[in-house]
Amino acid sequence: MTTEASSLPLNAPVQGMSSGVTLPRLIRSEWTKLWSLRSTRWTLFFACLSMAGLGPLIAVITMARWNHMPAIQRLTLDPIERSLGGYHLAQLAIGVLGVLVISGEYSTGMIRSSLMAAPKRLPVLWAKILVFASVAFVLMVITALIGYLASQAIFTQHHVNVPLSQTPAFRVLIGTVLFMTVTGVLCVALGTIVRSTAGGISAYVGIMFVLPGLADILPTSLSNAINPYLPSNAGGSVTSVFQQAHTFSAWGGFALFCGYTVVAVGLAAYLLRTRDA
Amino acid sequence: MIEARAVGKHYGQKVAVDDLTFTVKPGIVTGFLGPNGAGKSTTMRLILGLDAPTSGSVTVNGKHYRDLRAPLHEVGALLEARAIHTGRSGYNHLLALAQTHSIPKRRVDEVIELVGLESVARKRVGSFSLGMGQRLGVAAALLGDPKTVILDEPANGLDPEGIRWIRNLLKGLAAEGRTVFLSSHLMSEMEQTAEHLIVIGKGRLIADTSVSQFVSQASSGAPVRVRAAQLAALQDALTGNGARVIQADGGAIEVQGLSSEQIGEIAAAQQLVLHELTPLQASLEDAFMSLTKDAVEYQQV
Numbered sequence: 001m002t003t004e005a006s007s008l009p010l011n012a013p014v015q016g017m018s019s020g021v022t023l024p025r026l027i028r029s030e031w032t033k034l035w036s037l038r039s040t041r042w043t044l045f046f047a048c049l050s051m052a053g054l055g056p057l058i059a060v061i062t063m064a065r066w067n068h069m070p071a072i073q074r075l076t077l078d079p080i081e082r083s084l085g086g087y088h089l090a091q092l093a094i095g096v097l098g099v100l101v102i103s104g105e106y107s108t109g110m111i112r113s114s115l116m117a118a119p120k121r122l123p124v125l126w127a128k129i130l131v132f133a134s135v136a137f138v139l140m141v142i143t144a145l146i147g148y149l150a151s152q153a154i155f156t157q158h159h160v161n162v163p164l165s166q167t168p169a170f171r172v173l174i175g176t177v178l179f180m181t182v183t184g185v186l187c188v189a190l191g192t193i194v195r196s197t198a199g200g201i202s203a204y205v206g207i208m209f210v211l212p213g214l215a216d217i218l219p220t221s222l223s224n225a226i227n228p229y230l231p232s233n234a235g236g237s238v239t240s241v242f243q244q245a246h247t248f249s250a251w252g253g254f255a256l257f258c259g260y261t262v263v264a265v266g267l268a269a270y271l272l273r274t275r276d277a
Numbered sequence: 278m279i280e281a282r283a284v285g286k287h288y289g290q291k292v293a294v295d296d297l298t299f300t301v302k303p304g305i306v307t308g309f310l311g312p313n314g315a316g317k318s319t320t321m322r323l324i325l326g327l328d329a330p331t332s333g334s335v336t337v338n339g340k341h342y343r344d345l346r347a348p349l350h351e352v353g354a355l356l357e358a359r360a361i362h363t364g365r366s367g368y369n370h371l372l373a374l375a376q377t378h379s380i381p382k383r384r385v386d387e388v389i390e391l392v393g394l395e396s397v398a399r400k401r402v403g404s405f406s407l408g409m410g411q412r413l414g415v416a417a418a419l420l421g422d423p424k425t426v427i428l429d430e431p432a433n434g435l436d437p438e439g440i441r442w443i444r445n446l447l448k449g450l451a452a453e454g455r456t457v458f459l460s461s462h463l464m465s466e467m468e469q470t471a472e473h474l475i476v477i478g479k480g481r482l483i484a485d486t487s488v489s490q491f492v493s494q495a496s497s498g499a500p501v502r503v504r505a506a507q508l509a510a511l512q513d514a515l516t517g518n519g520a521r522v523i524q525a526d527g528g529a530i531e532v533q534g535l536s537s538e539q540i541g542e543i544a545a546a547q548q549l550v551l552h553e554l555t556p557l558q559a560s561l562e563d564a565f566m567s568l569t570k571d572a573v574e575y576q577q578v
Contacts, residue, residue, distance in 0.1 A: 020346035021377050029376040036369035037362070110362040112327055113370075113417065116354055117377040119326045119343040276328040 021118045026127035029117075034131055037104070040097060044139060047093035051143035052150070054086030059154035066158050079162045080172050080241050083151030084144060087239065091180045094136050095208070098187025099200035101132050106195040115277050122269055129188050129265070137181040144177050168241060168250075175238030175250060179257070182235065183208070186261045192268035208232045228253065231260050278303055278456055279324055279425060284333035286319055286480075293319040295480040296333070301458045301473075303424070306451045308471030308488070309460035312569055316480040317460040318357050321429050325354050337425055349378050349421030355414040357429040357460075363403035367394055367413045370402060375420055388416040393442075407434030415443065425456040432466055444470045464565045478569040492564050500531040501540055504553035511549045518543055529553060 034040050059082065066074070102125075105111040118124045148164065155161035162169050190207075191200035211230050215223045224246045227233050237243065237253030247253060279301035286294040294316040301307045311317050322328040324335050326342030334341065337352050345351050361370055371385045389398045392412040397405065402413065411434050418426060426447070432440045447470060451457045461467055467474065467488070474491050476484040484491060502525060505511045512522050512530060520540075521533045532540055537556045544551050 021348070025377050025379055029373045032369060032373040032376055033362075033365070036366065036373070037364045039364060104362060104364070108362045108364075109356075109358055109360045112356055112358070112360040113374060115327060116325055116352075116360075117349055117374050119345060119348055274329075276322075 021120070021123070023123050023127060026118055026123050027131055030124075030127045030131040034101065034135065039100060039104075043093050043097040043100075044135070047090040047097075047136075048139055048143045050086040050089035050093065051084075051140055052086070052146040054089065055083035055147035056150040056154055058082050058085050059151040063154055063157045074160075077160060078241055079152065079155050079160050080169050081239070083148045083155075084173060084176050084239070086147055087144075087176045087180060090140065090143075091183055091208075094140070094180050094184045095187045095204045096201055098132060098136075098184040099191035099204060100197060101128055101188055102191040103195065103197040103200045106191075107197055112277055121272050125188075125192060125265075125269055125272055129185055132188060133181050133185050136184045137177060140177045140180050141174075144173050148173055171250065172239060172241055175254065179235045179239055179254065182254075182258055182261050186231075186264055189261065189264035189268040192272055193264070229256070231257055234260070278339070279335070279337050279427075279458060280339075281320070281324070281335045282333050284320070284323055284330045284335050286316075286323055286328060287331045292480055294323065294330075297477065297480070297482055298333075299475050299482060299485050301425075301456055301475070303456040304451060304454050305472040306447050306457045306459065306470055307473045307475060308467040309458060309475050309477070310464070310467055310565060311460075311462065311477040311483075313462055315477050315569075317462075317477065318429055319480075320477070321354070321356070321427055321458075321460065324427060325352065325356075347378055347421070349374070349380070349423065351421075351423055352425045352427060353418030353421060353423035354426075355411070355418045355428040355431055357433065359410060359414075361402050361410065361413060361417075363401065365402060366399050367402055367405070367416075368398040370413065371417060371420060374417055378421055380421060384420065384422075388419050391419065392416040408436060408439055411435055412439070415446070423455070426450055426458070428457075428459040430461055431459055432461065432463065440466070476565065476568060483568050492558065494564070499557045500533045501535065501537045502529050502531055502553060502555040502557055503540060503551065504529045505544065506550040506552065510547065511544060511551075514543050514547050514549070515540065531557070 059079075062069075062077065062082065102111075105114060114124055115121055148169075152161040152163065164170050164173065187200065187204050190203045191197075194200050194203055208231060212227075212232050215226050215230060217223075218226065228237075228247050234248060234253040235257030237247050238250045240247075240250070243249060248256060281297050281299050284294060284297050285292070297316075297320060309317055309320070319328065323330050324337060324342065337345070340351075342348065342352065365373075368385065368389065371388065372382065374380075375382070375385050389395055392415050394409065394412055394416065397409060402410065405413065411431065415428070415431065418428065428447070431443050431447075435443060444466075447457050447459060451472075459470070471488055473487050474484060475482070476491075484494075486494070500523075503511070504527070508528070508530065515532055515535065516522055518535065518539070520535045523531050523533070525531045535543075537554050541551065541554060
């Protein structure tokens, strides 16, 4: 290795070609970061598999058992929610990946490289959220459609299928995908706030899966008052075919969930801007 | 050009950096020296906008780091703590950084070649040795062809060949007119690489001087080795003039408190023949030790 090699020949062109950090450039960078990790590819593969595969699998089992099912079960069968049942697993994967997108940078020190390249800091967070939310939304829309259409094709065996055009099938499908996407964004915010993978995933699981359980052990009147406001219930309302008692309307609840996410993202942005990296 | 103006950083009660003022000029390699825990890494993090100073300010090329529109073209940095995601390949790490500034892919290949990582660039960084990780860090620092290069303990984990490589690289970068600022706790490394020195201890500035001046300053109180025909008589004459004399090997004495000029004159006045008169120069290591002995965080007992 000679010193001559360091007389960086691209001096002029490099300087001329790029005039600085912009949001589109950070988005390209985050795209590369996202897909160049094996953990991302596996987690997204798992989410896609759950979303596209679990609904049809349940449909096949249901149809096979149809003739032995009690009448009450046949009547209460919800072909819409069943075909999208994989979302529970997919949501977990999307949430964990949302945390990892940023906590992985903190645990490895990569965040320092990222912030040295983009010292304004906030555009890094916006780029991460935009890239991750877009990827999650597109993949989940595609796999939800596959899962839904495949399941309905199976449900035709006993003519319990619901076409996508029939209310509220499309609302439930798109609502489920949006709920997962916004959950992903919430998790990016949580990961940014706590700056650790374990902490971020714990916060996610605590908020979305433990809080509802805690609310259930409260006296009924109290839990009925609190329940609709819990993030998981508010956001989940858009994934339900029927609105149960003590819940918000489908889109009203989802709007509240988006509000929680905005607050979390705001806090994450404030902390990212002001904390030492 | 790096300019620190009365910069300070406190972490709660603990003072990491205290009222530091210095300038790092382009065209030469400036060494940043101090015992472990002296505040070198903190100062570098302040320069790079990773930590916000509690007081004062630091600018790079006349601007606060956070205000740089294209920081990778202004400053390239290698931090002591790893700043690379271990799950990514070296190539993708550099590519992701390059894309933030639309730096072309061929530049990524170029810096990989420059640091000699062609054969492993597509492997996950997690499988890299310490030295390979260090080379990848150097590649990232040079990615934007920066005017200023900041390296925290770059020799860490490098083999002797790698140390020589980075030394030549840094000298070459400085010769091109770039500002090169590197920290180390190893004096010997600095002696061979740096022209100018900024020495800190316990977060405070101890010296801001050229390497040669630093050594001669520290040597001013150093002893002079003397051999003479009538050693006993000379010894009496010297102690009579206030010198402290200790016996050294090879029939010589080491004289402290008098310069070689003074010793020569005293000998001449007494008509004594001198066989040897050697001012003992302190090495950079000794100079550094004597300057920072009060500022070492963990004193050995």
